[in-house]
């Protein structure tokens with residue numbers, strides 16, 4: 001991780017521009033690639049630099065789920081009705097507190113056009129719904145619920161529709177060889193056809209300013225530093241800060257310990273700090289995805305208990321929502337309680353099979369192992385079982401299809417020490433055009449940003465697909481805006 005200063009360089013100190021373009025984009029993940037494609041389409045000459053040795057960033061590692069809706073051809077072919085209003089209403093609830101209402105409005109309004117643009121870039125989606133609880137769908141499925149739309153509390157508030165559009169990729173291996181690679185492969189192929197110059201192993205280190213205006217950047221490649229002039233502006237698309245322990249401790253301490261990086265080492269927050277160094281405001285820097293550390297196939301069918309033996313969320317919602325609730329509200333203290341039938345079902349369906357930490361016919365004995373007060377577990381199970389007999393969950397409203405009274409012998413999976421995969425979703429404050437805003441809410445001339453360098457659609461609550469969706473959609477808008485700046 002580079003520790004070089006991000007303090008901006010006054011243009012008076014630049015004696016030679018070693019390269020120049022209308023637009024300089026820092027980062028060639030999905031946000032930067034999308035920005036570059038649209039900037040060229042709007043008539044700009046674009047140079048992209050990326051600190052890594054090739055394209056991809058976190059995008060290439062991702063599951064390739066993109067949050068789209070409003071009645072896409074994939075949704076229709078799978079038999080779902082959706083509307084812009086329903087998509088907006090759901091995201092407003094699910095991404096709060098403090099949802100980015102202005103961004104949500106243009107995002108939902110533009111979702112069908114964005115779907116068509118991705119298809120024009122060569123991205124394909126198979127019109128087939130995947131319904132098993134999981135982080136990723138196997139090859140051959142192009143649509144799934146990725147935000148808890150069909151679960152409590154949202155299902156009762158907004159007509160549910162699946163909106164996780166999964167990029168098609170042959171021979172996927174969920175978690176190891178995922179579809180995000182196919183997304184960025186198509187975006188960078190489109191970028192190449194458009195004639196964008198990309199320089200790899202080239203890190204943007206700090207911005208160059210002429211008064212308040214950003215006019216370029218200093219970059220470094222294999223130890224050699226040079227200045228790149230950006231006649232119309234710079235787009236920061238350099239990912240988030242989950243790989244920067246100091247920034248995590250400072251801004252998102254709950255994500256700093258007991259977690260592992262979901263992203264790349266270049267998620268070091270430099271893009272955000274470069275923006276801050278010229279006066280940019282930030283938003284929701286404490287927010288992030290925290291992936292619940294048990295297989296969704298087991299989670300949905302179990303009772304999720306906190307450190308005191310009580311349930312605290314419906315287990316059948318989006319596992320990222322469960323992860324956030326556990327990390328931010330329960331101090332990462334969680335147990336899964338289930339029985340033999342559940343264990344067998346989950347073992348058949350789960351992506352990773354695990355054995356329970358303790359097994360017993362006696363809830364009192366398990367309570368002692370778990371360190372919770374006597375009688376609490378019996379009460380929790382009695383309430384759950386009584387509801388399940390009637391096909392309902394009066395406490396947390398888990399859907400009837402996941403309810404079944406638990407029977408001895410019981411198993412408990414102790415997740416108190418289990419690490420959570422995290423990436424950050426807070427970042428630079430931007431307008432819907434991708435302009436970076438200062439503390440007064442005014443655009444900083446010549447500076448734009450997109451993707452996880454910014455705070456976007458997933459402002460606090462996260463749904464799978466909103467990061468790739470936000471990064472590509474607002475990357476495009478930043479590209480168009482900077483090209484005409």
Ligand SMILES: Cc1cc2nc3c(=O)[nH]c(=O)nc-3n(C[C@H](O)[C@H](O)[C@H](O)COP(=O)(O)OP(=O)(O)OC[C@H]3O[C@@H](n4cnc5c(N)ncnc54)[C@H](O)[C@@H]3O)c2cc1C
Pocket residue numbers: 026027028029030031032049050051052055056057058059060061062063064065066067180202203204205237238239240262263264266267268270271423450451452453464465466467468469471
């Ligand atoms: C395993 C995994 C699964 C995921 N699944 C999904 C999913 O299904 N759906 C979803 O929406 N999201 C998913 N995500 C999250 C999503 O992939 C990222 O949030 C998203 O790709 C961010 O895009 P980006 O363009 O902002 O960043 P990136 O794709 O990380 O691109 C940033 C680029 O900037 C470069 N860079 C960094 N610093 C500099 C610098 N100073 N100068 C020049 N270049 C720099 C990096 O090398 C990188 O190439 C997943 C992430 C992971 C890791």
